[in-house]
Amino acid sequence: MHRPRPVEPHPVLLPQDIPPGVDWVTLPNGVRTLAYTHPNPAPAAEPELVRESIPRWARTTALLAPTLGGGIAAAGFGISYAAPGVLAMAEALWATVALIAAGALAPLLLRATSGKGGRGAGTVQHITQNITATGVFGRATGTLNNR
Secondary structure, three states: OOOOOOOOOOOOOOHHHOOOOEEEEEOOOOOEEEEEOOOOOOOOOOOOOOOOOOOHHHHHHHHHHHHHHHHHHHHHHHHHHHHHHHHHHHHHHHHHHHHHHHHHHHHHHHHHHOOOOOOOOOOOOOEEEEEEOOOOOOOOEEEEEEO
16 A cells, blocks of 8 residues: 655745855746855946056156167267267367468568568568368368468
8 A cells, every 4th residue: 555655844944044155036937946046246346546566757767778778879889980080070170270370380480581680671471371171071281372
């Protein structure tokens, strides 16, 4: 003979007994049951402003350092190319100084070599000076013409 099973009462769960992540859900056929659920994501809050760890002046300095170094390197490179021209200019300046000195000393020398103790006998001398130079860094040459 077959005996009927005794009907067991459904266990009663209080809300504080339900573990986290488990909740009452309604199935499509209308039965309510306990099931594991995914927590709803919290609405995205506006991100908090995070204080920068590197000060702005330090970042600016760090970005300018390679630029400044590159400028110094370019200046050194340019100076190395300009060195021969600078030497030529120095030589041209010395030639100019020599011409100025010759122009200033020529009348004194001409007066000293003329008769009567360095003074002419009423004659007037005319001195013409022609100075030429070729190019910006060319050497200057000059001629004195006595008339």
